[in-house]
């Protein structure tokens with residue numbers, strides 16, 4: 389396969405690196421829109437520390453607080469308006485993936501002509517990608533999405549109940565300041581959801597990508613094994629800085645493009661989950677934890693060898709032959725048991741989701757992205773009926 393790859397984000401990684409935020413931001417702007425979530429950065433002192441570093445470097449700070457989990461389009465519009473009114477020349481997203489994503493889309497919305505919702509893929513004929521954005525600095529406080537070092541963002545249109553994504557070159561942050569100390573206060577449930585999210589980022593390309601990508605397979609397996617080794621330690625003892633650092637590095641690598649380059653894989657589990665969180669406002673990683681094993685059992689029917697290899701390489705199962713379906717299923721069971729062991733839900737009922745809207749979820753999923761046959765891309769491509777079947781199996 390031919391491919392090109394570029395990730396222009398400058399990464400600053402390590403405990404204590406937050407103290408560099410002032411000098412880093414000052415290289416790219418003078419007046420910053422500082423975007424934060426529901427208050428965790430204030431409660432744990434991150435906000436104050438960042439502010440004093442920014443002030444010391446002579447950066448003026450305009451705050452945009454209150455970005456909600458599963459960030460709403462209205463929050464993006466509010467932030468973009470503040471940036472315009474105040475003449476901000478740089479945007480800092482400091483928080484979880486929701487806050488960083490909202491900050492990225494705000495930075496692009498400031499100069500976007502027309503309705504910013506048109507940047508987000510939602511089944512429209514013309515996907516109008518943003519071509520410019522204010523410089524973006526990301527400061528993740530939760531290890532999960534990888535948003536800090538990629539060009540993607542996910543936003544919910546609360547009026548239409550559609551949650552979807554944009555991927556654009558201008559959304560790559562200039563700098564990602566990844567300080568694992570900032571994640572010490574993440575509660576066990578969100579820590580576990582983040583672990584599930586980062587693992588799912590690599591299982592998507594592992595199972596849906598092109599054949600013949602041995603190095604990418606090893607990258608993905610390395611991310612999964614690292615997350616499975618260090619993740620439970622971070623869940624059990626939130627103050628274990630080494631575990632926090634290993635998990636956060638895995639989360640960065642899982643979706644900064646290195647693992648996926650050359651695989652051309654679709655992300656069907658993500659598209660299905662986004663529809664669930666659009667309708668039910670659940671945590672993204674929690675939704676994935678239910679959908680991914682259910683999807684794996686479905687997909688393993690058509691590609692047992694791929695799932696058998698996952699079982700072999702991740703869980704050390706021995707295969708009777710490359711197509712060993714029993715081993716494939718055993719590997720998926722063990723993966724689900726791992727998710728359960730760290731406190732992730734594995735049934736829709738644990739998320740208080742019943743069977744009333746299964747057809748609607750399937751319809752909404754396929755509406756966002758479909759191939760020429762009207763199927764959700766992936767291996768195998770899925771019809772609406774297939775998606776209903778997968779979700780029904782997870783009730």
Ligand code: NZQ
Nearest residue numbers: 425426427428457458484485486529535540541573574672
């Ligand atoms: O809002 P605050 O008060 O900050 O609290 C948050 C929120 O309640 C809290 N939290 C974050 N850092 C904390 C903390 N609590 C204590 N201490 C800290 N240090 O955690 C809660 C969840 O935050 P959120 O940002 O929603 O979580 P996450 O990082 O999992 O982000 C999820 C969002 O990212 C999207 C998801 O769809 C979802 O909307 N994604 C973005 C991607 C991307 N840009 O590349 C890819 C992903 O696949 C994903 O789709």
Ligand code: ZN
Nearest residue numbers: 533585589658
């Ligand atoms: Zn994800």
